[in-house]
Amino acid sequence: MRKVQFVKGNFYHLYNRGVEKRTIFESDNDKWRFLQGLFLFNDETTTSQLLWKLERERGRVTFGVLRDFLKTKGEPREPIVRILADCLMPNHYHLLLEEIKENGISRFMHKLGTGYTEYFNNKYDRVGSLFQGPFKASSIENERYLQYLLVYLNVINPGELIEPHLKELGVKDIKKVMRFAEEYLWGTNQEYLNKRKSIIIEKGLLGELFSDPNYYKEFVESVLIDKKFDEIQDLTLE
Secondary structure (H helix, E strand, O other): OOOOOOOOOOEEEEEEEEHHHOOOOOOHHHHHHHHHHHHHOOOOOOOOOHHHHHHHHHOOOOHHHHHHHHHHHOOOOOOOEEEEEEEEEOOEEEEEEEEOOOOHHHHHHHHHHHHHHHHHHHHOOOOOOOEOOOOEEEEEOOHHHHHHHHHHHHHHHHHOOOOOOHHHHOOOOHHHHHHHHHHOOOEOHHHHOOOOOOOOOOOOHHHHHOOOHHHHHHHHHHHHHOOHHHHHHHHOOO
């Protein structure tokens, strides 16, 4: 029995990493495939086999192919979760989700994990589990925590690629870390800076809290300067 119970209207931090801390994204194409899964599996009617079937029928799947498929499908999408943020790292991922349908998070994460593992194992000729057990989940109890967690996903995580001891020692070069995070394609920092529009992300409450990208940027900087991310260490993936 999972300790965290998912309740409609509540926010959750979901995360997992590769078994034995192995790399789960060997290439940018793997990251695109995972993002396609985030989009496609967030629907009542899609199955974990759908991306694989589309690939067999239409060749390489892009977001354009997905859009065309959904148009021909002729049925409106029925999202089962709200995806507020994501971050893909070499050996793990983070998601910030809101439960909007009964059992939505559990169903979505099952399809996502199953679909991506099948893709990865087929591509790299391997068998067995890709992830280190079931996905981990933490409940977000207040707005301030939610905001700090967004900074953690969007900036702290990618920032560790250039400052590996950032969490323990604090940020050495804030401008460099923020610049790197602004250019990082595999998270949602660009969405909150209004530099990119995503078909995956629906900001929800965070869109209201950070409606001004300049305010968002100032908030991120203040979190880094004051090392406020220490306050969410219990929600982060060790």
